[in-house]
Amino acid sequence: MAEEGHVSGKGSFTPVIQRQDAGKASYAQGDVAEEGPLRDVVDTVLGFARTLRHAGVAAGPDRVEAMLAAIGHLDVLDPSAVYWAGRLTLCSGPDDLDRYDAAFVAWFSGRRARLPRPAGRPEVRLAASAPLDGGAGEGDDDGETPDVAARASADEVLRHRDVAGLTDAERAHLRRLFALLLPATPMRPARRRRPAAHGSVHPGRTVRQALRDGGEVSRLRHRRARPRPRRVVLLVDVSGSMTPYADALLRFAHAAVRARPGSTEVFTIGTRLTRVTRELRLRDPDRALVAGGQAIPDWSGGTRLGEVLKAFLDRWGQRGTARGAVVVVCSDGWERGSTDLLAAQMARLRRLAHAVVWVNPHKGRAGYEPLTGGMQAALPSVDHFVAGHSMAAFEELSGVISHA
Amino acid sequence: MLHLVSQTTSGLPADPDALAAALEGTGYLPDQGLATAAYLALVMHRPLFLEGEAGVGKTALAHALAQITGRPIYRLQCYEGLEASQALYDWDFGRQLLHLRAAEAAHAADDPARLEASLYDRRFLLARPLLQALEDSPSVLLIDEVDRADDEFEAFLLEVLSDFTISIPELGTVRAETPPLVVLTSNRTREVHDALKRRCLYHWLAHPDFDREVAILRRRLPEVTEQLARQVARATANLRTLDLLKPPGIAEAMDWATALHTLGARELDPDLAARTLGAVLKYREDTERVRGLPAEALTGG
Numbered sequence: 001m002a003e004e005g006h007v008s009g010k011g012s013f014t015p016v017i018q019r020q021d022a023g024k025a026s027y028a029q030g031d032v033a034e035e036g037p038l039r040d041v042v043d044t045v046l047g048f049a050r051t052l053r054h055a056g057v058a059a060g061p062d063r064v065e066a067m068l069a070a071i072g073h074l075d076v077l078d079p080s081a082v083y084w085a086g087r088l089t090l091c092s093g094p095d096d097l098d099r100y101d102a103a104f105v106a107w108f109s110g111r112r113a114r115l116p117r118p119a120g121r122p123e124v125r126l127a128a129s130a131p132l133d134g135g136a137g138e139g140d141d142d143g144e145t146p147d148v149a150a151r152a153s154a155d156e157v158l159r160h161r162d163v164a165g166l167t168d169a170e171r172a173h174l175r176r177l178f179a180l181l182l183p184a185t186p187m188r189p190a191r192r193r194r195p196a197a198h199g200s201v202h203p204g205r206t207v208r209q210a211l212r213d214g215g216e217v218s219r220l221r222h223r224r225a226r227p228r229p230r231r232v233v234l235l236v237d238v239s240g241s242m243t244p245y246a247d248a249l250l251r252f253a254h255a256a257v258r259a260r261p262g263s264t265e266v267f268t269i270g271t272r273l274t275r276v277t278r279e280l281r282l283r284d285p286d287r288a289l290v291a292g293g294q295a296i297p298d299w300s301g302g303t304r305l306g307e308v309l310k311a312f313l314d315r316w317g318q319r320g321t322a323r324g325a326v327v328v329v330c331s332d333g334w335e336r337g338s339t340d341l342l343a344a345q346m347a348r349l350r351r352l353a354h355a356v357v358w359v360n361p362h363k364g365r366a367g368y369e370p371l372t373g374g375m376q377a378a379l380p381s382v383d384h385f386v387a388g389h390s391m392a393a394f395e396e397l398s399g400v401i402s403h404a
Numbered sequence: 405m406l407h408l409v410s411q412t413t414s415g416l417p418a419d420p421d422a423l424a425a426a427l428e429g430t431g432y433l434p435d436q437g438l439a440t441a442a443y444l445a446l447v448m449h450r451p452l453f454l455e456g457e458a459g460v461g462k463t464a465l466a467h468a469l470a471q472i473t474g475r476p477i478y479r480l481q482c483y484e485g486l487e488a489s490q491a492l493y494d495w496d497f498g499r500q501l502l503h504l505r506a507a508e509a510a511h512a513a514d515d516p517a518r519l520e521a522s523l524y525d526r527r528f529l530l531a532r533p534l535l536q537a538l539e540d541s542p543s544v545l546l547i548d549e550v551d552r553a554d555d556e557f558e559a560f561l562l563e564v565l566s567d568f569t570i571s572i573p574e575l576g577t578v579r580a581e582t583p584p585l586v587v588l589t590s591n592r593t594r595e596v597h598d599a600l601k602r603r604c605l606y607h608w609l610a611h612p613d614f615d616r617e618v619a620i621l622r623r624r625l626p627e628v629t630e631q632l633a634r635q636v637a638r639a640t641a642n643l644r645t646l647d648l649l650k651p652p653g654i655a656e657a658m659d660w661a662t663a664l665h666t667l668g669a670r671e672l673d674p675d676l677a678a679r680t681l682g683a684v685l686k687y688r689e690d691t692e693r694v695r696g697l698p699a700e701a702l703t704g705g
Contacts, residue, residue: 062602066450070605073447074420074440081420084440088605092598094455097608191485192554204489207497211523215504228554262555318649320551320593 041076042068045086048107052090055099059090079108159391162364164244175251177391178285183256184402185263186326187227188354199224229263230354232256232401233322235312237331238296239270239303245361245389246299247289249330252394254280254288256401265321269308269331270298273315303334305374306341313348322352326404328397330359330388335374342374346381355404358382359397364389416446416473423472431623432461432468433616441607442469451565451586453601456609459653462589466546469585477544478584480533482553488560492570494530503528524574534564535578542582550600551590558597565603612654614641620654621661628665635672636661639702640684646701648690660684674699 049064070085083104091100158170159177166174195202205221234253238246253266257280268274279291293299309329313322327349335342350356358378362368364387370379379385384400387393417423423446424439434442442465445452454462470477480491500523507519537545547561564570568583588604590596612620614637621633628636640657652660663683669676678695685691694702 058598060602066448066605069448070444073444080436081440084437085444087437088441088444088607091606091608092601093595093606094592094608191483192487192556193485203497204495207495207501210501211504211520215501215508217501314647314649319591323593 041071045071048086048103049090051107052086052100052103055103057090057096057099057103058092063090082108159395161391162361162389163248163391164361164389174248174391175285178248178251178255181252181255181391181394181398183252183259183398185260186230186232186354186402186404188230188324190225190228192225192228193223194226196222196224196226198222229260231263231265231321231325232260233317233325233327233353234264234266235309235327235329235331236266236268237270237303237305237329238268238299238301239331239334240300241303241332241334242330242361243300245330248394249359249388250276250280250289250292251285252388252397254285254292256398257281258283265316265325267312267316268292268296268298269303269305269312270296271301271304271308272298273308273311274298275316302336303331303374304337305331305333305335305378306337306339306343306345309342309345309349313345313352317349317352322349324354326355326357326401327353328357328359328401329378329382331374332360332362333358333370333372333375333378335372335377339373339377343377343380346378350381350383355383356381357384357386357397357400357404359386359388361387361389361393363387364393417443419443426472427465427468430468430471432464433612433620433623434465435612435616438465438607438609441605445587445605446473446585448605449583451588451604453588453590453596453604453606454609455590455592455606457611457651457653458591459655460609460611461654462587462609463546463548466544466587466589469587470544473542473544473585475543475585476540477546478533478537478540479546479548481548482550482557484552484554486553486557489532491532491534491557491560492564493532493535493572495524496528496530500528526575529572529575535570537584538564538568538570538578538580541580541584543584545584545586547586547588549591550588551592551594551596555597558600562597562600562603565600611641611644611651614638617641617654617657621657624658625661625665628661629670631671632664632669633661635703636664639672639677642702642704643684643694646694646697648685648693649687650685650690652684656684656686672703674702677702 045064045068049059049067052059066089067086070089071082074081074085076082086104087097087100091097158166158174161170163171163174193199193202195205199222202221202223205223206217206219209219209221210217234249234256236246236249236253242249250266250268253276257264257266257277261281264277265275266277266280268276274296276292276295279295280288282288282291316322317327346356360370360375363370363385370376370385384404386397386400388397417426420436420439420443423443424434424436427434427439427442441452441454444450446469454465456462466479467477503523504519507522531539533545537543550558550561553561565586569577569579571577611617617637617640618634621628621637622630625633636657640652640660644651660680660683663680664672664676667676667680677699681691681694685694
């Protein structure tokens with residue numbers, strides 16, 4: 001067994017640990033061994049948990065309690081024991097491990113070192129991320145209220161307008177239309193069976209009824225499989241060329257996540273892959289989009305569709321996220337990298353997914369032809385190719401997803 | 405034959421190192437993190453949630469733990485649509501009905517209350533793994549690939565794992581005298597709910613380093629030559645760096661070494677390696693890619 005450092009057996013997840021630092025310094029400061037060890041251990045652990053939460057690991061009070069209990073069973077003066085006691089109780093996924101290691105070094109070496117900040121720089125992002133927000137509400141609230149009929153026909157026009165060419169006021173109005181969008185969910189047959197009027201015989205319920213009737217099987221009870229929602233995965237391109245549409249697409253994604261939080265996953269693609277499902281679960285669309293914007297480090301950057309798609313399939317798709325799902329790629333297919341890679345990854349995606357939908361906002365323009373290299377490479381593996389440039393197109397997209 | 409090295413009075417290893425030594429006695433070589441995790445799971449009565457790539461020894465750990473503690477192991481393989489009646493318990497309806505008929509024939513049906521009580525007797529109850537593990541305490545409960553079950557099932561699990569009791573309305577509550585040592589494994593095909601993870605110790609099981617992998621191969625496959633074991637471990641480690649669709653785990657390395665040994669190899673030569681690649685790579689794209697590489701790409705480093 002490795003005895004080279006305080007933090008041994010660490011696998012590939014502890015590249016940043018500097019062995020001499022971990023653990024030693026804090027005990028020198030706290031002087032745990034001398035007097036009142038318990039008090040100091042609790043303080044130290046609480047302080048560490050605070051550092052860890054700051055680094056983005058959700059180390060709640062119950063987890064901290066578990067860490068204290070774990071230390072109680074181990075040698076408190078052995079830094080590697082403390083390291084493992086914390087890692088086993090405070091972390092809840094592989095993403096937490098790097099942050100944990102960094103925070104551990106920072107706290108127990110006494111250095112208030114740079115912790116990895118949550119990715120993304122809000123001040124830049126917000127401007128880019130929320131074009132629909134610009135001049136929110138001002139445009140149509142301060143003027144006179146148009147009568148209902150005029151408003152309704154204006155809605156109708158707005159539904160078909162390209163979101164890239166809207167004024168601030170129109171965008172604000174469109175935001176409200178998004179709230180009314182209720183994406184339908186595709187369904188799939190499931191294994192779990194529920195009591196039903198028809199279907200195969202349900203032995204348990206039949207016999208239970210018979211027992212109640214004194215052992216006479218008077219009526220057969222049935223059960224049948226209930227369909228379950230099929231997973232929907234949205235991959236939204238947030239690169240520079242998609243800037244005019246990214247906000248609307250994320251709003252669409254938010255509506256989809258809100259409709260089926262358990263079976264919808266949203267990732268943004270650009271130069272890297274970011275999972276924003278968690279952020280988009282917030283009820284309020286604007287707050288959800290701000291949270292999503294902060295999580296996305298590559299707003300309006302370049303596009304490496306093939307590579308990012310590969311990252312998605314490696315980390316998520318092949319494990320299960322894309323299996324049997326309706327995968328919706330929202331992108332203009334503007335690929336800087338090699339289109340061979342994109343074609344290969346799209347073929348791989350198609351083998352995993354139930355259906356692949358490609359949303360290209362430019363498709364809504366008259367005379368559009370999918371000539372970009374990326375589009376050409378992707379189309380052979382796409383089941384449905386739709387536009388995504390206006391409210392009406394989003395409604396159509398929602399229909400395509402639910403019937404895919 | 406027992407492998408327990410140093411024990412406390414309760415029969416549990418005294419510290420993580422003792423547990424590691426005991427595990428090594430069964431042929432399972434844990435690193436310090438895993439030994440600490442298993443030790444804490446034992447003494448804190450907390451379920452151990454193991455995540456990691458397929459084939460890194462998650463399931464094998466549960467079996468090794470059962471072996472060193474001398475406890476029976478109950479395994480629940482999860483899959484979509486898994487129901488409480490397959491995980492907790494079920495009534496044997498057929499036998500209940502027969503019992504009722506027999507009672508009628510013997511004119512024993514005069515006292516309905518007694519008849520009903522006799523219908524819901526323990527002998528008509530079919531215990532499934534979760535109930536078995538609680539009844540046969542202390543035991544090891546392996547809940548394999550929990551990420552494959554659906555979220556409804558997680559709710560059941562949460563209830564059982566929080567206080568290790570199962571209540572059967574017709575019979576009463578079953579409580580484990582000693583909570584079972586629970587090992588949950590996940591291949592991470594789906595994010596398991598936080599509420600479940602919060603009750604567990606979380607451990608990410610990574611691929612072993614080179615020396616440990618050689619040691620594991622040598623221990624599990626004593627007939628394989630040291631030279632071959634080292635070369636297979638080296639080649640497997642190299643394959644893991646190639647960004648394949650499915651990087652090989654320890655299970656695949658063991659399969660590969662076995663395949664090579666069966667073909668009479670004492671060391672890894674490029675020709676044999678190419679012929680046995682199917683034991684270690686499971687995708688056509690991966691096989692083609694590796695075949696196209698020079699031999700040093702596998703054996704070097």
